Amino acid sequence: MTNFQTPSPGLRSTYYPSFNLEWCDGCGICAEQCSFNEIRMERRGEQKIPAANRQSCGACHRCEYTCPRGAIHIEARPFHLRENSLWNSQQVHRAHLQSASGAVALTGLGADTDVPNYWDSILFNACQVTNPSIDPQREAMETITYLGTKASRLQEIKDYRNFNNSLIRLELPLVFAPMSYGSVNLNFQVALARVAQKKGLLWYTGEGGMHSNLEPFRDCAVLQVASGRFGVSPEYLDKGRAYQIKIGQGAKPGIGGHLPGEKVLEGISETRMIPLHSDAISPAPQHDIYSIEDLRLLINGIKEASGYKPVCVKIAAVHNVAAIASGIVRAGADMLYLDGYRGGSGATPSIVRDNVGIPVELALAAVDSRLREEKIRHRASIVAAGGIRNSADVMKAIALGADAVAIGTALLLACGCHVCQRCHSGKCPWGITTNDPALSERLDVDWAEERITNLVEGWHHEMQEIMGLNGIYDIGSFRGNRLILRGVGLSDRELSILGVEHAGE
Amino acid sequence: MCGIAGLINSKGKREHGNRIKRAIMLQNERGNGLGAGFAVYGAYPEYRDQYALHVMAKDSKGLKLVEEFLHRDFNIIHGQDIPVWNFKINDHPFFRIFFVDPPAPGEKGREDRFTDDDYTLDRVMEVNARVEGVFIYSSGKDIGVFKGVGTPGDIYDFFRLDDYSGHTWLAHNRFPTNTPGWWGGAHPFNLLSYSIVHNGEISSYGTNVRYLESFGYRCTMQTDSEVVAYLLDLLIRKHGLPVEDAATVLAPPYWTSVEQEEEGDKKEKLLALKLIYESAMLNGPFAVLAAFDRGMFTLTDNTKLRPMTVGQRGDYSYFASEISALYEMEEELEQVYTPRAGEPCIITFDQQDNQADPIKTAAH
Numbered sequence: 001m002t003n004f005q006t007p008s009p010g011l012r013s014t015y016y017p018s019f020n021l022e023w024c025d026g027c028g029i030c031a032e033q034c035s036f037n038e039i040r041m042e043r044r045g046e047q048k049i050p051a052a053n054r055q056s057c058g059a060c061h062r063c064e065y066t067c068p069r070g071a072i073h074i075e076a077r078p079f080h081l082r083e084n085s086l087w088n089s090q091q092v093h094r095a096h097l098q099s100a101s102g103a104v105a106l107t108g109l110g111a112d113t114d115v116p117n118y119w120d121s122i123l124f125n126a127c128q129v130t131n132p133s134i135d136p137q138r139e140a141m142e143t144i145t146y147l148g149t150k151a152s153r154l155q156e157i158k159d160y161r162n163f164n165n166s167l168i169r170l171e172l173p174l175v176f177a178p179m180s181y182g183s184v185n186l187n188f189q190v191a192l193a194r195v196a197q198k199k200g201l202l203w204y205t206g207e208g209g210m211h212s213n214l215e216p217f218r219d220c221a222v223l224q225v226a227s228g229r230f231g232v233s234p235e236y237l238d239k240g241r242a243y244q245i246k247i248g249q250g251a252k253p254g255i256g257g258h259l260p261g262e263k264v265l266e267g268i269s270e271t272r273m274i275p276l277h278s279d280a281i282s283p284a285p286q287h288d289i290y291s292i293e294d295l296r297l298l299i300n301g302i303k304e305a306s307g308y309k310p311v312c313v314k315i316a317a318v319h320n321v322a323a324i325a326s327g328i329v330r331a332g333a334d335m336l337y338l339d340g341y342r343g344g345s346g347a348t349p350s351i352v353r354d355n356v357g358i359p360v361e362l363a364l365a366a367v368d369s370r371l372r373e374e375k376i377r378h379r380a381s382i383v384a385a386g387g388i389r390n391s392a393d394v395m396k397a398i399a400l401g402a403d404a405v406a407i408g409t410a411l412l413l414a415c416g417c418h419v420c421q422r423c424h425s426g427k428c429p430w431g432i433t434t435n436d437p438a439l440s441e442r443l444d445v446d447w448a449e450e451r452i453t454n455l456v457e458g459w460h461h462e463m464q465e466i467m468g469l470n471g472i473y474d475i476g477s478f479r480g481n482r483l484i485l486r487g488v489g490l491s492d493r494e495l496s497i498l499g500v501e502h503a504g505e
Numbered sequence: 506m507c508g509i510a511g512l513i514n515s516k517g518k519r520e521h522g523n524r525i526k527r528a529i530m531l532q533n534e535r536g537n538g539l540g541a542g543f544a545v546y547g548a549y550p551e552y553r554d555q556y557a558l559h560v561m562a563k564d565s566k567g568l569k570l571v572e573e574f575l576h577r578d579f580n581i582i583h584g585q586d587i588p589v590w591n592f593k594i595n596d597h598p599f600f601r602i603f604f605v606d607p608p609a610p611g612e613k614g615r616e617d618r619f620t621d622d623d624y625t626l627d628r629v630m631e632v633n634a635r636v637e638g639v640f641i642y643s644s645g646k647d648i649g650v651f652k653g654v655g656t657p658g659d660i661y662d663f664f665r666l667d668d669y670s671g672h673t674w675l676a677h678n679r680f681p682t683n684t685p686g687w688w689g690g691a692h693p694f695n696l697l698s699y700s701i702v703h704n705g706e707i708s709s710y711g712t713n714v715r716y717l718e719s720f721g722y723r724c725t726m727q728t729d730s731e732v733v734a735y736l737l738d739l740l741i742r743k744h745g746l747p748v749e750d751a752a753t754v755l756a757p758p759y760w761t762s763v764e765q766e767e768e769g770d771k772k773e774k775l776l777a778l779k780l781i782y783e784s785a786m787l788n789g790p791f792a793v794l795a796a797f798d799r800g801m802f803t804l805t806d807n808t809k810l811r812p813m814t815v816g817q818r819g820d821y822s823y824f825a826s827e828i829s830a831l832y833e834m835e836e837e838l839e840q841v842y843t844p845r846a847g848e849p850c851i852i853t854f855d856q857q858d859n860q861a862d863p864i865k866t867a868a869h
Contacts, residue, residue: 483711
């Protein structure tokens with residue numbers, strides 16, 4: 001009888017590290033660096049060589065970048081299933097994996113489905129002849145943005161100074177999306193906060209409270225009050241530049257956050273005000289908000305407790321988003337944070353991430369139009385988020401009507417992330433979405449700060465180029481200027497929701 | 506590229522259009538025959554208390570429709586065809602003028618909350634957006650706008666402007682670029698007492714239009730310049746801003762200049778204006794000459810990519826794209842001034858005490 005192992009469908013990775021053994025000197029760094037135990041060192045004769053088990057590689061590319069000889073590259077090993085457009089490899093793989101675990105399949109970052117990405121179907125205009133483009137290298141090109149409740153006319157303002165000071169000034173219309181202490185580590189948060197402060201932007205705490213090391217950066221921090229109320233205390237309500245009530249998240253509309261007990265280490269337990277190693281599970285709804293009136297109460301409560309700081313409400317983009325947004329603005333929110341279908345997450349059920357919510361492009365266009373129709377657009381700023389990949393996406397969002405744009409995943413990328421989507425594992429090999437001390441140590445705060453600064457500066461230059469080539473020197477004239485945009489290959493229905501004309505018109 | 510000319514007598518002395526015609530025709534190179542126009546303030550002394558609605562319609566059916574519409578919504582005091590001389594231009598729309606009074610509040614469906622101006626504006630916008638092929642392109646009291654497709658000389662003759670006189674004249678010579686050359690798209694653009702002529706291109710148009718729409722304005726002329734007239738009506742009439750502040754809103758100083766301002770009330774107000782009226786700001790190269798019931802002012806973009814010069818002698822102020830055109834209007838100017846980039850130049854007109862203000866500038 002042949003001896004064979006019981007097969008375990010699902011335990012196979014699509015990617016694997018391939019080693020050039022001629023170049024390898026057997027130093028073993030790759031095996032140390034791989035936090036998923038994909039690589040082990042084996043003895044071959046006198047030498048030690050790396051070997052891959054081809055079960056857990058997620059193409060994070062950590063080994064490739066840390067190999068001092070450049071002897072590793074990641075290769076794909078696609079599942080060559082019998083062709084089937086219904087049961088494609090992704091579906092089959094997921095069923096296999098779940099059959100192995102019996103659990104809700106978790107994933108990290110934003111939806112990787114092929115649901116249409118409207119940014120890529122929208123193109124910018126440019127000046128030719130009659131209106132000169134402006135050269136940002138030589139002329140003023142201003143991106144200063146103020147967030148908060150404005151007025152519809154000057155006469156409404158009694159005290160100009162109070163009004164001006166009630167708004168939040170950004171040097172460019174960019175903020176750092178909420179990523180909680182716990183889902184990411186303190187090193188990453190410190191780097192974000194430093195860049196936000198230095199560059200005149202905002203960073204958001206996410207739902208995990210604010211660690212005491214971050215207090216020097218409170219003047220540019222938006223502190224979150226989520227359904228779990230982690231870290232929320234009277235002192236907390238005194239510390240922020242602004243507050244964010246989190247109702248929903250693009251990657252998991254309708255459900256709450258989940259930080260596994262394994263990740264609840266000392267600093268996190270202290271900051272979240274929960275016992276060590278206990279699961280931090282935030283409820284799906286806020287249990288004191290069952291209606292729009294309740295939201296108004298919470299907004300007012302936070303305002304009173306915080307000395308009338310601006311309050312932002314974060315919602316996931318869902319079908320009826322325009323009406324919901326209108327209610328939120330009327331309930332007194334100073335900012336509305338719209339998180340779209342492709343928004344990232346540190347841990348989310350993939351079935352929710354991939355099947356719930358709508359793209360932020362459509363939600364943003366619908367909300368901006370609705371608030372204008374109702375003549376309340378000035379009462380709240382809109383921050384758009386969810387799958388913003390580059391400066392062009394940012395500027396398209398601004399032209400659709402956003403006051404500012406939030407980026408999250410792009411910031412992880414700045415620090416080495418290769419979008420392997422395993423943030424939920426707590427084993428991030430780049431040391432970002434992990435609190436394992438050995439892994440967190442990999443993220444040097446100064447280095448991360450520099451990388452993020454570079455990304456922001458690079459985008460800023462590009463945003464100025466896009467303004468300049470449209471003959472616009474102030475971001476205010478770009479905001480809501482949908483005539484700058486044209487759609488390609490979109491249906492009339494899509495164009496009408498986006499409020500954009502087709503190319504050639 | 507477009508040509509602009511304007512003159513104002515700050516004591517309200519009316520004159521024929523000879524000088525303005527010469528000044529705009531001197532700048533023929535700045536146009537291409539696809540648009541020209543004039544605005545005359547003080548054009549209809551016999552009906553000075555009525556809104557003078559100038560209607561352009563592509564056919565006589567349109568004229569009939571609009572007359573029915575106006576009968577329903579206004580009290581028409583007098584209506585007649587606008588006299589034209591169609592010798593040189595024979596392909597043109599139909600023109601008619603109606604001198605109307607708005608109904609008393611509560612009558613003809615007029616809501617109490619509307620002022621006369623608000624009501625008239627709302628009805629004008631309604632006609633322009635709803636009645637096909639019909640446009641009310643001039644709606645002020647004692648103000649006439651005459652414009653169309655042709656050279657300035659042709660349009661002047663077509664509308665027989667020798668028969669009109671006014672204390673304030675605007676003239677425009679158009680070189681249409683990004684928008685079609687059609688009769689409604691020629692300058693000046695007028696709304697109630699505000700008329701503007703514009704040289705340039707408004708890159709913020711998309712933002713401005715959506716902003717205006719949220720206040721009930723509807724942009725129907727297919728030309729970026731119309732937003733300037735509507736913005737002036739919104740800022741000055743509806744929001745009660747002084748002309749200086751309205752000018753600041755349209756061409757605000759750069760943020761870097763705001764930061765250099767001395768701390769104090771002036772800076773805080775400037776900041777508040779910039780923040781509240783961000784969407785009303787004009788971007789792109791522009792020189793605008795605007796007339797309103799109390800005077801005239803110019804405005805250019807922050808880098809002054811379009812020219813504007815001002816001259817003065819006695820009670821007269823003159824405006825033009827080119828200095829030569831100023832001298833065409835007045836050979837012996839006492840003062841010639843070229844406003845700096847973004848600097849408005851405001852001439853106010855005070856009928857009460859008949860005092861002429863000297864050239865007043867509000868430098869940022």
